[in-house]
Amino acid sequence: MDGQDAVRLAGARVWIDGIVGTGVRGPLEGALADAVRALAALKRSAGPAVVAVDVPSGLTDARGEVPGPLLPAEVTVTMGAHKEALVLPPAAGYAGRIERVDLGLGPADAERTPPVALHTAASAAAHYPAPTSEDHKYTRGVVGVVAGSDTYPGAGVLAVRGALASGAGMVRLNSTRRVEDLVLAAEPGVVTAGGRIQAGLIGPGLDEARRAEALELAEFCLEAGLPLVIDAWVLDLVPGLVDRTRPAALTITPHYGEAARLLTALGSPTTRARVGDAPLSAAQSLHELTGATVVLKGAATIVYGAARTTPADGGAPGRARACGPEQGDGPERGHDPGGARNREGSGEPREDTHDPGGARGPEAPSSPGEPRGRDSARAIVAPLGCGWASVAGSGDVLAGLVAGTHAGARARRERDGADVHDPVAEAAAAVWVHGEAARLAARARHAPGQPIQARQIADAIPPVIGGILGA
Numbered sequence: 001m002d003g004q005d006a007v008r009l010a011g012a013r014v015w016i017d018g019i020v021g022t023g024v025r026g027p028l029e030g031a032l033a034d035a036v037r038a039l040a041a042l043k044r045s046a047g048p049a050v051v052a053v054d055v056p057s058g059l060t061d062a063r064g065e066v067p068g069p070l071l072p073a074e075v076t077v078t079m080g081a082h083k084e085a086l087v088l089p090p091a092a093g094y095a096g097r098i099e100r101v102d103l104g105l106g107p108a109d110a111e112r113t114p115p116v117a118l119h120t121a122a123s124a125a126a127h128y129p130a131p132t133s134e135d136h137k138y139t140r141g142v143v144g145v146v147a148g149s150d151t152y153p154g155a156g157v158l159a160v161r162g163a164l165a166s167g168a169g170m171v172r173l174n175s176t177r178r179v180e181d182l183v184l185a186a187e188p189g190v191v192t193a194g195g196r197i198q199a200g201l202i203g204p205g206l207d208e209a210r211r212a213e214a215l216e217l218a219e220f221c222l223e224a225g226l227p228l229v230i231d232a233w234v235l236d237l238v239p240g241l242v243d244r245t246r247p248a249a250l251t252i253t254p255h256y257g258e259a260a261r262l263l264t265a266l267g268s269p270t271t272r273a274r275v276g277d278a279p280l281s282a283a284q285s286l287h288e289l290t291g292a293t294v295v296l297k298g299a300a301t302i303v304y305g306a307a308r309t310t311p312a313d314g315g316a317p318g319r320a321r322a323c324g325p326e327q328g329d330g331p332e333r334g335h336d337p338g339g340a341r342n343r344e345g346s347g348e349p350r351e352d353t354h355d356p357g358g359a360r361g362p363e364a365p366s367s368p369g370e371p372r373g374r375d376s377a378r379a380i381v382a383p384l385g386c387g388w389a390s391v392a393g394s395g396d397v398l399a400g401l402v403a404g405t406h407a408g409a410r411a412r413r414e415r416d417g418a419d420v421h422d423p424v425a426e427a428a429a430a431v432w433v434h435g436e437a438a439r440l441a442a443r444a445r446h447a448p449g450q451p452i453q454a455r456q457i458a459d460a461i462p463p464v465i466g467g468i469l470g471a
């Protein structure tokens, strides 16, 4: 590019970038790299809108990594299927608005098949069915929550509100008196007594004083084969739990910082920056090391885990678990958060913790550190989120929503005697709904939007779910 080219380009309001397409792999090199670098610099100063053809030049990596110089676009017009580089972070951040043009090559052209799929309203809707006349709160799902502490009381409120917004029938909360009072003032339907649950959530806003209760609920869920979501600070419990869990029962929801810490604790040392450079690989490693469904939160959140699973992976359906004293139809033992709080040593692993179904799933390892989730794994990526979602407490709402979504799915399996479940799709549905709720709250669907707080994301979840069910 000579001086004259630069003057001509600087005068244009729109550039069409068709320099390099999907056929190139690895970083651009030589003259091509120099040209793209110069164009990117000129774009920064001259400010044209760039419309990329198929992919922005330089986005050459199918795993969404950014290997070298590239020309960011405002709009990418992509032919046929979404390319991985357009949906996976961090590459997705350079593609702008995606316009897909159908070339008429048939369904395979339009939809990306595994390993990376893009979540949509239609795929989310299946996980939030409207209750029928046959339903009651236990068929809609009950979530046991250990969240919030005197250090972080607000996170308890936000996680509970996320769980309730999923459409779950009930939330049972075990927290400090202060948090419980705050939650009950906001949501009087929440129950603080022990009893039957269909999924658990531990993590949002916990501190050291709440660790024993978190571990107690985690062990209860894992023993009973109930879905368990682990978030935030207690993700450090994961290395000690994975050998005892059926892989499909566990969902973990780290942000990049937490993912780096957890990978390091699992014997795969890394840093937050390296997770950010290659989030798909980080999510994959976390899944392989734990067997869990991994929700790796970022501007575009990746959900990575095993394909559909059977009862052996995630607990037998139809077996109502965790009944407290008020539930007559329950199983052997209930989850009693109120009681646990006062029991000495309740945080210690119990003698009777074992696999009641006698199975830990085909992917369960025989020894720690062995990869667990290698077979039939897949990733679902939510579209690039609305930046206003990156506010304190947003992840706490998401953790509650994921747990509520798992609880609803589990309850329906119990009701219907169904034996296959899809924790990746359930978690991805929650991520998609959370992203849409942030967009709705921030009024950012077709505009830059406005600042929001995490509670507004929780408030916007029900209308988002209502919208996809009515569509």
Ligand SMILES: NC(=O)C1=CN([C@@H]2O[C@H](COP(=O)(O)OP(=O)(O)OC[C@H]3O[C@@H](n4cnc5c(N)ncnc54)[C@H](O)[C@@H]3O)[C@@H](O)[C@H]2O)[C@@H](O)CC1
Pocket: 151, 152, 153, 154, 155, 156, 203, 204, 205, 206, 232, 233, 255, 256, 257, 258, 272, 392, 393, 394, 395, 396
């Ligand atoms: N209202 C509340 O009570 C809130 C409580 N919260 C709780 O606060 C505790 C600490 O959470 P933090 O995440 O702040 O602390 P962390 O200790 O996880 O964060 C430490 C470092 O991680 C990195 N990091 C944090 N968020 C990141 C992100 N989204 N992406 C990439 N890197 C990131 C940053 O380098 C940060 O300095 C958690 O228990 C959490 O649940 C937060 O959720 C905020 C709201």
Ligand SMILES: Nc1ncnc2c1ncn2[C@@H]1O[C@H](COP(=O)(O)OP(=O)(O)O)[C@@H](O)[C@H]1O
Pocket: 255, 297, 298, 299, 300, 301, 384, 385, 386, 387, 388, 389, 390, 391, 392, 393, 394, 395, 396, 397, 398, 434
């Ligand atoms: N730039 C961004 N654009 C869109 N969403 C984001 C962005 N950054 C973070 N998020 C989302 O915001 C939430 C933040 O969660 P987390 O880091 O756990 O925060 P907290 O602990 O404060 O709740 C996640 O759902 C994440 O996907």
